[in-house]
Amino acid sequence: xxxxxxxxxxxxxxxxxxxxxxxxxxxxxxxxxxxxxxxxxxxxxxxxxxxxxxxxxxxxxxxxxxxxxxxxxxxxxxxxxxxxxxxxxxxxxxxxxxxxxxxxxxxxxxxxxxxxxxxxxxxxxxxxxxxxxxxxxxxxxxxxxxxxxxxxxxxxxxxxxxxxxxxxxxxxxxxxxxx
Amino acid sequence: xxxxxxxxxxxxxxxxxxxxxxxxxxxxxxxxxxxxxxxxxxxxxxxxxxxxxxxxxxxxxxxxxxxxxxxxxxxxxxxxxxxxxxxxxxxxxxxxxxxxxxxxxxxxxxxxxxxxxxxxxxxxxxxxxxxxxxxxxxxxxxxxxxxxxxxxxxxxxxxxxxxxxxxxxxxxxxxxxxxxxxxxxxxxxxxxxxxxxxxxxxxxxxxxxxxxxxxxxxxxxxxxxxxxxxxxxxxxxxxxxxxxxxxxxxxxxxxxxxxxxxxxxxxxxxxxxxxxxxxxxxxxxxxxxxxxxxxxxxxxxxxxxxxxxxxxxxxxxxxxxxxxxxxxxxxxxxxxxxxxxxxxxxxxxxxxxxxxxxxxxxxxxxxxxxxxxxxxxxxxxxxxxxxxxx
Numbered sequence: 001x002x003x004x005x006x007x008x009x010x011x012x013x014x015x016x017x018x019x020x021x022x023x024x025x026x027x028x029x030x031x032x033x034x035x036x037x038x039x040x041x042x043x044x045x046x047x048x049x050x051x052x053x054x055x056x057x058x059x060x061x062x063x064x065x066x067x068x069x070x071x072x073x074x075x076x077x078x079x080x081x082x083x084x085x086x087x088x089x090x091x092x093x094x095x096x097x098x099x100x101x102x103x104x105x106x107x108x109x110x111x112x113x114x115x116x117x118x119x120x121x122x123x124x125x126x127x128x129x130x131x132x133x134x135x136x137x138x139x140x141x142x143x144x145x146x147x148x149x150x151x152x153x154x155x156x157x158x159x160x161x162x163x164x165x166x167x168x169x170x171x172x173x174x175x176x177x178x179x
Numbered sequence: 180x181x182x183x184x185x186x187x188x189x190x191x192x193x194x195x196x197x198x199x200x201x202x203x204x205x206x207x208x209x210x211x212x213x214x215x216x217x218x219x220x221x222x223x224x225x226x227x228x229x230x231x232x233x234x235x236x237x238x239x240x241x242x243x244x245x246x247x248x249x250x251x252x253x254x255x256x257x258x259x260x261x262x263x264x265x266x267x268x269x270x271x272x273x274x275x276x277x278x279x280x281x282x283x284x285x286x287x288x289x290x291x292x293x294x295x296x297x298x299x300x301x302x303x304x305x306x307x308x309x310x311x312x313x314x315x316x317x318x319x320x321x322x323x324x325x326x327x328x329x330x331x332x333x334x335x336x337x338x339x340x341x342x343x344x345x346x347x348x349x350x351x352x353x354x355x356x357x358x359x360x361x362x363x364x365x366x367x368x369x370x371x372x373x374x375x376x377x378x379x380x381x382x383x384x385x386x387x388x389x390x391x392x393x394x395x396x397x398x399x400x401x402x403x404x405x406x407x408x409x410x411x412x413x414x415x416x417x418x419x420x421x422x423x424x425x426x427x428x429x430x431x432x433x434x435x436x437x438x439x440x441x442x443x444x445x446x447x448x449x450x451x452x453x454x455x456x457x458x459x460x461x462x463x464x465x466x467x468x469x470x471x472x473x474x475x476x477x478x479x480x481x482x483x484x485x486x487x488x489x490x491x492x493x494x495x496x497x498x499x500x501x502x503x504x505x506x507x508x509x510x511x512x513x514x515x516x517x518x519x520x521x522x523x524x525x526x527x528x529x530x531x532x533x534x535x536x537x538x539x540x541x542x543x544x545x546x547x548x549x550x551x552x553x554x555x556x557x558x559x560x561x562x563x564x565x566x567x568x569x
Contacts, residue, residue, distance in 0.1 A: 032224060033246060033565060034271035034352065037315070045334030078224055078245045107265060110256065111249040132352050 033072025420511025
C-alpha cells in the first residue's frame with residue numbers, strides 16, 4: 001500500500017477502494033434523543049432495513065466505526081463526550097447530523113443548555129433536516145454519503161492538511177443552503 | 180482438659196480466624212465503573228456510576244443531565260399553543276400523551292371543556308401512544324438480555340401504530356395535535372376500521388411476545404427474583420405507573436381520577452403483580468399493552484358524533500390562576516403545574532415526569548446485585564432520557 005501512503009493512487013484502484021468503502025459503512029450504535037428511535041427504525045426495523053444499502057449498524061465501539069449518526073439533541077454537558085467519541089473513530093470517518101437539534105438547535109434554539117448545532121464541535125458531512133426526520137430521509141442521507149465516498153479522491157483525503165481535512169462541502173438531504 | 184463441646188467451639192473459632200485471614204489476604208480494591216453516558220445498553224445518555232466489589236455492586240448513582248434541555252425555562256418564553264410542540268419531546272416514544280395533561284391544565288384555567296368527541300379521540304390517541312411506547316420496550320428488553328429477534332418484531336408492529344397516528348394527526352412521531360378546547364382536526368375517513376384491524380395485529384404481537392420472551396427459560400431466570408422493589412420502598416421513592424403496580428400497589432390514575440378523558444366510559448382491568456421483581460415489571464407492561472388495545476376497541480365502538488373543537492378565542496389568553504393536572508402516561512404519572520398571570524404564555528410550568536422518580540430508586544435497587552443484572556434491572560425499570568432530564 002505504498003501508493004496510498006504517498007497519496008498517489010491509479011484511478012481504477014481508487015474506484016475499487018471507494019466502491020468497497022461506500023458499501024461497508026460500519027455505523028456506530030449511538031442514540032442521543034428522539035431521532036435515535038427513528039434511527040433505530042431505519043437501522044433495526046424490517047420495513048426500512050438499512051443493511052440493503054451496505055450499512056452495518058453493529059459496532060458498539062467507536063474504534064470500529066466509519067460513520068456516526070448524531071441522532072438528536074447535543075447538550076452542553078454531552079458535547080465533550082460527543083467530541084471524544086468522534087476523536088476515537090479511525091480515519092477516514094464520516095458524520096451524518098440527523099434532525100434539527102443536531103443541525104442547529106431545532107426547537108431548543110433559545111435554550112440555555114443545548115449546543116446549537118453539532119457542527120460547532122465536529123465536522124459534518126450530511127445534514128438530515130426534520131424533527132425527527134423520517135427513516136426514509138436518513139436512508140437518503142446514507143445514499144448521498146455513499147455517492148460522496150465514491151467520488152472521493154482518497155489520496156487527497158489522506159494527504160490532507162490536518163487530521164480532519166475537509167475535502168468537500170457538506171450536503172443537505174432534500175437540497176437547500178447551509179447557513 | 181477441655182471437653183468435646185469446648186474443643187469443637189475452639190476449632191470453629193480457629194476456622195473462622197483462618198477464613199478471616201484469607202479474606203484479608205484476598206481482599207481486592209473496589210472498582211468504580213462508569214456505565215454511560217454512551218453505552219449500547221443505557222437507552223440513551225444516562226450515566227450510571229457503580230462501585231464494584233468483585234462483581235457485586237456496592238454503590239450506584241445515576242448521573243443525570245446529559246439530555247437536559249431546559250423545558251421549564253423554555254415554556255416561560257412560549258405561548259400556550261406553542262408549548263405543546265415543545266412538550267411532545269419529553270417522552271419521545273409516547274408523544275401525544277405528553278400534550279394531554281398540559282392542555283387539560285390550560286383548559287382547567289380557562290374553564291373550557293373539550294366536546295365529547297374530542298375527549299374520546301384524545302383518549303384513543305393517548306392509548307395508541309401508550310402502545311407505541313410500550314411495544315418498543317418489549318422489543319428493547321430482548322436486546323438488553325441478548326435476544327435480537329424481538330426488536331425487529333417490535334419495530335415491525337410499531338410501524339402500524341405510527342401509521343395510524345400519522346393518519347390521524349399528520350405527525351408520525353410528534354403529533355402536536357391537541358389544542359386548548361379540543362383537537363386540530365377530526366379523524367380521517369376509514370380510520371376507525373383500520374385501527375380495529377391494527378389492534379388485532381397488536382394483540383397478536385402481544386401473544387407472540389408472551390410466547391417468545393416471557394415463556395423463555397433464559398428470560399425468566401435472568402429476570403425472576405432480580406431487582407425486587409417492595410411496595411413500601413416503591414411508594415417511598417415515588418414510583419408510579421407499571422413500576423408501582425408491579426410491586427403490588429393497585430394505583431392507576433386512569434381509573435382513580437376524574438378528568439376530562441373518556442376512561443370512565445370503558446371497562447378495563449388494572450393489572451398488578453405481587454412480586455415486584457424485574458419480571459413483574461415487564462409482565463405488567465405486556466398486559467397493559469394488551470389492555471390498551473381493548474380500550475381502543477371499546478372507545479371506537481362508541482365514539483360520539485359532533486364537533487371536535489369548543490368555542491375558544493382566536494388568541495388564547497389564559498386567565499390568572501394555578502392548575503395541576505396529571506395523567507397516567509405510558510411511563511407513569513405525568514403532571515403539569517401551570518401558573519398563569521393572564522399573559523399569552525405560562526408564567527411558570529413545573530413538569531412532573533414519571534421517569535425521574537422511577538430511576539430515583541436505582542441507588543437502592545442496584546445495591547448488592549451483580550453487574551449483568553444492572554442492565555436487566557435498568558431495562559425493566561424502563562425510563563426515557565428526555566423524560567428524566569427534560
